[in-house]
Amino acid sequence: MLERDRVPETPIRRVLTGLKRAAGEGVLRGWDLAIELGAIGPDTRRGKRFGRFGANSVICFPPNTLFNERFIHIGEGTLFGPQITLSAGMVPGQEMVTDPVIAVGDRCLIGKGSGIVGHLEIRIGNDVWTGHHVYITDQNHGYENLDLPISQQVMPEKPVSIGDGSWLGHGTVVLPGAQIGKHVVVAANSVVTGSLPDNCVAAGAPARVIKQLER
Numbered sequence: 001m002l003e004r005d006r007v008p009e010t011p012i013r014r015v016l017t018g019l020k021r022a023a024g025e026g027v028l029r030g031w032d033l034a035i036e037l038g039a040i041g042p043d044t045r046r047g048k049r050f051g052r053f054g055a056n057s058v059i060c061f062p063p064n065t066l067f068n069e070r071f072i073h074i075g076e077g078t079l080f081g082p083q084i085t086l087s088a089g090m091v092p093g094q095e096m097v098t099d100p101v102i103a104v105g106d107r108c109l110i111g112k113g114s115g116i117v118g119h120l121e122i123r124i125g126n127d128v129w130t131g132h133h134v135y136i137t138d139q140n141h142g143y144e145n146l147d148l149p150i151s152q153q154v155m156p157e158k159p160v161s162i163g164d165g166s167w168l169g170h171g172t173v174v175l176p177g178a179q180i181g182k183h184v185v186v187a188a189n190s191v192v193t194g195s196l197p198d199n200c201v202a203a204g205a206p207a208r209v210i211k212q213l214e215r
Contacts, residue, residue, distance in 0.1 A: 035061045035082075050074060051100050059084060064115070067092050071101040071118075075126065078104055081112035088118050105164070110134070121159035128162050131170030131188065136160060138176045163198065183213065 038061030040046045042053040049069040054076030059066075064085045071088035080086070088094075088101040101118040104110070105126035114134040116122060122138050138160045142153035158177035162168070166180055169188035174180070178192040186192060187203035187210075196202050201211040 038062060054078065054106065059086070060112075064113075068094055068096065068101075071096045071099055073100040073103045075104060075106035075108065077106055078108040078110075080110045081114065081132070083113045084110060085115035085117065087116070090119075104128075111170070118160075119155075120157040123159070123161040125162060125164035125166070125182070127165045128167075130168040130172065133170060134168050134172045134174075136162075136174040140176050 040059040040061075040063065042048075042055060042057060046066070046069075047053045047059075050072050051070045052073035052075075054074055056076055057074050057078040059080040060082040062082055063080075064083045066086050067090075068088040069086070072086055086102065088096055096119070098121055101120065102116055102122045102124075104116070104124045105128065107127045108124060109129040110116070111130045111132040111134055113132050114130055115136070116124075117135075117137045117139070119137075119139040122136060124136075139155050139157045141150050141155055143150045145153055156176065160174060160176065160178050162174070162178075162180045163182035163184065165182055166184040166186070168174070168186045169190065171189040172186050173191045175191065175193045177194065179195040180186065180192060181196055181198035181200070183199045184196050185201040186196070186207055187201070189205075190203050190207040191205035192202070193206045196207065196209065197212075199213040200209045201213065202209050204210075
C-alpha cells in the first residue's frame with residue numbers, strides 16, 4: 001500500500017478499532033463458553049435421555065440431530081465430535097423393534113460431522129476411531145418398482161457391525177449388511193457394503209481388501 005493510500009489514524013478510528021477487537025474477543029469467549037456448557041455428558045439433562053451413556057463420554061457442541069436417544073447406548077470414555085448425527089429411526093418418538101438400535105463401545109472417537117443412523121441394529125465395538133464426515137446406516141432405499149418414487153418404496157434393513165480397534169478414514173460410508181472385523185483400516189472415501197475380515201486394510205467403492213496385516 002502506498003503512503004498516500006493510508007487512512008489517517010484518528011482518535012475516533014482508534015476507539016472503533018479497539019471496540020471491534022473487544023467485540024471479536026467477546027464472540028470467541030462466548031463461543032468457547034457455549035461449547036463447554038452445550039456439551040452432552042452422562043449427567044446432563046439431555047444425556048439422561050439415552051438408553052446408556054457411559055462415564056467420561058461426551059457429545060461435543062453443537063450436535064446436529066439426536067433422535068430417540070433411549071434406543072442408543074454409548075460406552076465409557078467415548079467422544080463424538082461436533083455436528084454429529086445420532087438417530088434411531090427417522091422421526092422423534094418413533095418406536096423401534098429392537099433395543100438398543102445403536103450401540104457404541106468404550107473409548108471410541110467419532111469424527112466431526114459424522115452420522116450414525118440406525119433402524120434395526122448397528123454395533124460399534126471398543127476403541128473404534130473415525131475421521132470426519134463418516135456415515136453409517138443399516139437401512140437402504142428400494143428402487144426396483146418403476147411405478148413408485150424411490151421415497152415411497154420399501155427400505156430394507158440389515159444389521160451392521162464394526163469390530164474393536166478399527167479405523168474408518170474421512171468420508172467413509174458404511175451401508176446395510178456391512179460387517180467390519182477387528183483392527184481393520186478403511187481408507188478415506190471408501191464405501192463398505194459387505195464383510196471385511198480382521199486385521200486388514202480395505203479401500204474403494206465397494207471397499208475391497210488391499211492388504212492383510214500379519215503379526
